[in-house]
Amino acid sequence: MFGREIPHIMVLHVNRLNADVIDQLLKRFEQKHYLFKTLDSVLTDPAHDPPDRFLPRYSKSGPLWGYRWAEALDVRVNGNLET
Numbered sequence: 001m002f003g004r005e006i007p008h009i010m011v012l013h014v015n016r017l018n019a020d021v022i023d024q025l026l027k028r029f030e031q032k033h034y035l036f037k038t039l040d041s042v043l044t045d046p047a048h049d050p051p052d053r054f055l056p057r058y059s060k061s062g063p064l065w066g067y068r069w070a071e072a073l074d075v076r077v078n079g080n081l082e083t
Contacts, residue, residue: 006047
């Protein structure tokens with residue numbers, strides 16, 4: 001959508017499951033050469049601050065950032081293709 005890689009934000013909730021798997025998860029990310037940055041540095045990327053022309057579109061899980069970005073970048077998205 002952006003024509004480049006954008007920094008992603010990973011949200012983890014404090015719970016037993018995440019505590020049990022965090023070491024394995026981080027190791028896998030490192031094996032795939034993910035880079036870890038602070039939230040403040042990630043939020044400086046313009047991808048996380050598009051013009052807010054968001055029209056409410058929802059999936060089973062609620063509003064999706066992909067729709068917000070697509071709308072801001074005038075990218076056509078067919079939400080009916082979601083599973």
